[in-house]
């Protein structure tokens with residue numbers, strides 16, 4: 001352990017009831033909270049989140065140090081309600097060999113061959129979703145995307161879409177995760193929802209064992225051994241399946257909505273996406289293609305910029321087991337530490353003109369020349385592709401970094417292509433022209449009432 005006595009304490013705001021004020025301010029506007037303190041103190045600062053002293057660590061240098069020190073910051077420190085509802089089987093609550101064995105048990109779910117096998121279902125759902133919105137002429141995008149994603153990932157992972165009650169249970173479960181107290185009715189509702197969903201997944205697991213349905217989680221998890229060499233119990237398989245559907249649905253629904261919000265005034269984006277779909281033989285919406293066909297650099301740039309400018313959440317929460325030093329600051333043992341992607345996302349050293357939505361920063365010069373209609377030149381084309389891993393980590397970083405991002409990105413690339421094919425123009429309704437109403441925790445997503453009005457694409461459009 002390095003000597004931390006001579007180091008500076010973390011810069012932070014002070015004052016009467018500061019801990020309560022900081023915790024509440026964060027819940028009111030998480031992104032604004034982080035941006036303000038980043039501006040005031042720099043990329044590493046102290047605060048109080050969920051009533052616990054917390055060190056927020058951002059920017060590539062400090063995040064690199066965070067990774068180097070991860071063995072001293074490995075204990076999970078999610079807020080109490082989240083810890084309880086995520087269960088002991090949830091990877092985010094685990095550390096050491098138990099966590100490593102859980103990660104091994106998840107990995108096949110995201111292998112290239114399994115991603116390829118999900119293509120027909122993802123494509124079918126996205127085509128049906130976008131064409132029904134085109135027919136209706138409007139969508140409450142967050143609400144509709146949540147339902148779509150719940151059914152899609154339940155089908156992929158657990159072999160069947162969900163009942164109305166199960167959909168409601170997932171939403172109550174998600175809403176309860178950041179309850180400020182376990183005494184609150186919202187938390188109790190989340191607990192009940194979790195129990196009902198565990199039961200539902202056990203029933204589906206029974207069907208899987210009788211050969212009545214097929215789901216990737218059941219296929220993979222029933223072959224898993226834990227860290228003691230024992231097969232995963234049925235309870236564990238059911239719980240892990242609930243958590244996988246939850247982890248997927250809310251993040252992907254949020255990203256789908258963000259992409260449409262970011263691009264609603266960018267007519268050029270639709271043209272470019274359609275051109276790329278044509279070049280990759282994705283015009284026939286009934287053909288799901290192969291994984292390589294969906295390698296669409298411009299579309300990937302669109303979703304990455306949406307993820308960067310409207311991030312669904314910050315990073316994970318861990319606890320220091322000993323005093324540590326990050327960027328010359330002393331972080332005492334027992335402090336919650338979070339590596340926050342939102343800080344780097346706004347740094348001009350990493351993302352020139354950080355406020356600009358520029359998919360080209362994620363594209364190689366060669367792909368821009370090849371793929372973009374007018375070969376538009378961007379002075380920082382490709383710059384984001386050259387970032388170190390500490391410069392871009394929307395799914396968290398280190399041992400708990402998100403394993404599901406490739407599936408999320410694939411799903412959203414398919415969504416964007418099918419959306420642009422079915423819909424020519426979209427716009428928030430007049431009620432929300434000035435500001436978009438968001439639910440901010442645990443994941444940022446527009447409220448259910450936020451509506452997009454759409455103009456369908458002409459029938460002979462590509």
Ligand code: HEM
Pocket residue numbers: 090091092093103106244247248249251252255307312313314315316317394395396397398399400401402403404405407408409
């Ligand atoms: C844009 C989409 C997504 C974002 C932004 C995202 C974000 C995150 C974040 C921030 C973490 C916490 C990392 C940490 O604590 O350090 C995480 C963990 C996790 N995510 Fe995602 N996620 C996304 C999609 C998905 C999908 C589609 C799945 C599953 C199909 C998934 C499954 C998981 C799992 C299992 C973990 C726990 C990892 C562990 O503790 O080892 N995520 N994700």
